[in-house]
Amino acid sequence: MGKEESPQITRRVTRLSSSTAVTSNEVETEKITKPYKPTLNDFVFGGEQLSFNDLLSSFPARGNQIRELLRLLGPVNSPMLPLFVYGDPSTGKTSTILQIFSYLNRPFVYASCRTCYSLQILFESVLNQLLLHKKNAANGYSSTKRCIKPSDFVNFVREDLTSVIEKLRSLKKLGSNKSAGKPNGNMLYLIFDNLELIREWDKSSSALPFMFNLYDVLKMHEVGLIFISNTSSDTYYSNMGYTEHVPVYFPEYTEDDLRQILM
Numbered sequence: 001m002g003k004e005e006s007p008q009i010t011r012r013v014t015r016l017s018s019s020t021a022v023t024s025n026e027v028e029t030e031k032i033t034k035p036y037k038p039t040l041n042d043f044v045f046g047g048e049q050l051s052f053n054d055l056l057s058s059f060p061a062r063g064n065q066i067r068e069l070l071r072l073l074g075p076v077n078s079p080m081l082p083l084f085v086y087g088d089p090s091t092g093k094t095s096t097i098l099q100i101f102s103y104l105n106r107p108f109v110y111a112s113c114r115t116c117y118s119l120q121i122l123f124e125s126v127l128n129q130l131l132l133h134k135k136n137a138a139n140g141y142s143s144t145k146r147c148i149k150p151s152d153f154v155n156f157v158r159e160d161l162t163s164v165i166e167k168l169r170s171l172k173k174l175g176s177n178k179s180a181g182k183p184n185g186n187m188l189y190l191i192f193d194n195l196e197l198i199r200e201w202d203k204s205s206s207a208l209p210f211m212f213n214l215y216d217v218l219k220m221h222e223v224g225l226i227f228i229s230n231t232s233s234d235t236y237y238s239n240m241g242y243t244e245h246v247p248v249y250f251p252e253y254t255e256d257d258l259r260q261i262l263m
Contacts, residue, residue, distance in 0.1 A: 038132035040167055043107030043188070046181040050103040059096050061257035065250055069100055072246055073224070076106070076185035081243065082215045082225040084233050087250030093228050094193055096250075105184035107168060112193040117201050123147040123156075126190065130160040150210045154217055164188055165222045189224040196231045213242040 056063050072083055085093050101108050109129045116122035124143040128135070133144040147153050168186035198207050215225050225245075229236075233247050253261070 038134065040107070040164075040171060040183055041181055042132060043109070043129075043164070044105050044181065044183050045098070045102035047102070049105075050099070052103070055099060055103045058099055059092055060260040061253060062092055062096055062250070065092075065096060065248060066100065068248055069097065070104075072248070073100070073104070073106075076104075077187045077222075079221040080224050082212075082227065082245040083248060084227050084229065084245035085248045085250065086229045086232050088252055089230050091250040091252060093250050097191065097226065097228065101189070105182065106187065106189060107164075107183040107185070108189040108191055110191045110193065113197040114194045117197075119150070119153075119202065119207050120148050122192075123150075123153040127153075127156055127160060130157070130164055150206075154214075158218060158220065161188060161218075161220060161223055187222050187224060189226060191226045191228065193228040195227045195229040196235070208236060209242070212236070212245070215243050 050058075055066060059066065069083070069085075072080060074080060085097060087093055098110070109126055111122055111125045111129075113122065116125050124145065124147050127133075127145050127147060128143055131144045133139075135141040135143070145156055147156055165186055165188055168183055168188070171183060172186055192211065195208075195211070198211070199205075202208065211227070227245065232249075233245065
């Protein structure tokens, strides 16, 4: 996800401009009228391209998990079953996954159930990101769409995902998505973190079944789902009839692992 920066202003010197003093107020006005404009590049991490060795060295003792996740994600634009990444807190789940997506330059949307503490906030966070909408003073810190019911979310998110995927396809046709900081491929991934917290704020106990059933409801092969949890899949699953998620376990660090990390 790209960082918002104030655009730098370059004024072309003309006879008129060279003979007229430019005040600081005029410069500030021009800055205000040229706000940051989100693009498809905001669906990927920016920065320099990572090598595979860079990725491995960033997370000592997580080589097996990195290789397993890369295998499950597959080559670019590969359909995948939902992933369920779990392990105790502070085992590197989230940071490893996000760095893998930085390495792959694949577009994704990330939502944490810690900061999104209700279904409405969670739904609207995903929709805002898909529409490249940022809450600010100009829009009254409001979401682009009001979404309370799961049925509304399914309709909205399917529509927005289809739109983004079509735009990613257009980038591919133009051959403009092969460099660092550019989306690689036309598949989009939805990453939901801290999934176990849903049980704390969902009094109806309907949110988790809905989330786990999202893959079957959307039926979009260009969309990958990744759930991150501090508790194992056994604490969630019941005989609900939805597609079983592929588990990826992050064990606790051993003493040797910690020495390697601290070296």
